[in-house]
Amino acid sequence: MSEQSKGDLSLVALTKSFATFTAVHPLDLTIPQGSFFALLGPSGCGKTTTLRMIAGLEEPTGGRIRIGETDITDTKAYQRNVNTVFQSYALFPHMTVVDNVMFGLRRRGDKDAKAKANEVLELVQLGQVANKKPTQLSGGMQQRVALARALVNRPDVLLLDEPLGALDLKLRRQMQIELKRIQQEVGLTFIHVTHDQEEAMxxxxxxxxxxxxxxxxxxxxxxLYEQPRSTFVANFLGQSNLLRARVNPGGTDDMVTVRAHDVDLEVSREHLPDGVGDVWLGVRPEKLRLGESGGPNHLRGIVRDVSFSGVATQYSVEMPWGQELIVIQQNDGSNRATLGEAVTVSWAAQHGFALDASQDAEAGAELVDDHG
Structure with a gap:
């Protein structure tokens, strides 16, 4: 593809409908050239369909796809300078690693195919296994071969479809760091589809x-984490404690008082949606502290559960109205509490956020462990 196709990837009112449902409602999105971008969401949210439309594997119902000034909406998949790495590596088992990587280049008659393949194998730190067969490699190594095979073509956009899903947790963590390093070195646009919040973040x-x-x-x-704009984002990206509250009139330029269960609490005005009277006051578990913090935000409750995880301890603290707040405290010598103890839970006003209470407080929470 020509040089002018280089540039940001733009999706303009991109939509996909099947016979009985709409998988992607009109989507407008610009992904800057050279960025590492994630499409994050639960199974069935439309992220993979969006990826497949960018790859040319799915035809949009409406809208346009552009790379820079070039419209690629009606271009066949093989004519797009876009490569995809899937969860299943689809390597040729009878070929060596280097032959797998140079396969596409060789088919196009690239005389430097072997040199380019060896160069990209060094980039993914697999130069030493170039002459082995894929079956002799671990899952993590096979994943890097699949990545090298895609990178060697120097695509304008590299699509990653749940690429680390088949790896165990420890290896997945290593590969997350590795993928980010590779992306920064090659400077290509990476678009990563995942349901794993930690991986995306x-x-x-x-x-x-x-x-x-x-x-x-x-x-x-x-x-996204500090200032979610919906209960879905607040619950899907990490945990959130959501307290039903009513906004009190007045306040200062910076702070607003809200009344939650007969207690006045403060939240930053910039974290409050405009024109909303009833809100969910949200606080992340690790922003809460056991004990008084000197600020206006504190609630009294009883510790109902204590869960030690090494670096931190998670407490479940029951409020007088029956709701349980999750408090995550680093094990750094700060206040500790025991089961059944009466405690004060406090937090800084700027660490809270407020969302329109017309939204479902549970939205997104039930989807967090969904691995679809």
Whole structure:
């Protein structure tokens, strides 16, 4: 593909409908050239369908796909300078690693195929196994061969479809760091589809959180985590404690008071949606502290569960109205509590966020362990 196809990947009102349902509602998204981008969401949210449309494996019902100035919507998959790495590596078992990697280049008659293949094998740290067969390699190594085979073509966009799903947890963590390093070295646009929140947050510069065929929120990992704009994002990206509250009139330029279960609490005005009277006041478990913090936000409760995990301890603290708040505290010598103990739970006003209470408080929570 020509040089002018280089540039940002743009999806313009991209949509996909099947006979009985709409998999992707009109989606507008610009993915900057050279970024590591994640499409994150539960099974059936439309992320894989979106990926397949970019790859040319699925025809859009409407909308356009562009790379830079070049419209590739009606281009056949093999004519697009886009490569995909799937969860199943699909390596040729009878060929050596280096032959697998150079397969596409050789078919196109590239005279430098072997040199390019060896170069990219060094990049993925597999130069030493170039002459082995895929079956002699571990799952993690096979995944890197599949990655090398895609990278050697220097695609404008590399699509990663749940690429680490078949690996065990420890190996997956190593590969997350490895993939990010490789992406930064080659400077190509990576689009990574995953249902794994930690994986997306570890690797991606930007994340589009998808739900039921729509984009819920787009942003960098820290913004999505600290300032979710919906209960779905608050629950799907990590855990959130959500307290039903009513916004009190007035407040200062910076702070607003909300009343939750007959207690006045403060939240930053910038974290409050405009024009909303009833809210969910959200606080992440690790932002809560056992004991008084000196600020206005504190609640009294009883410890109902204590779970020690090494670096941190998770407490479940029952409030007078029956709701249990999750508190995660680093094991750094700070306050500890025991089962049945009456405790104060406190947090800084700027660590809270508020969401429109017309949303379902449980949205997204039941989907977190879904590995579809």
């Amino acid at each position: 570890t690797m991606a510069d930007s994340i589009a959180v998808m739900n039921a065929g729509r984009m819920e929120q787009l942003g960098d990992p820290a913004t």
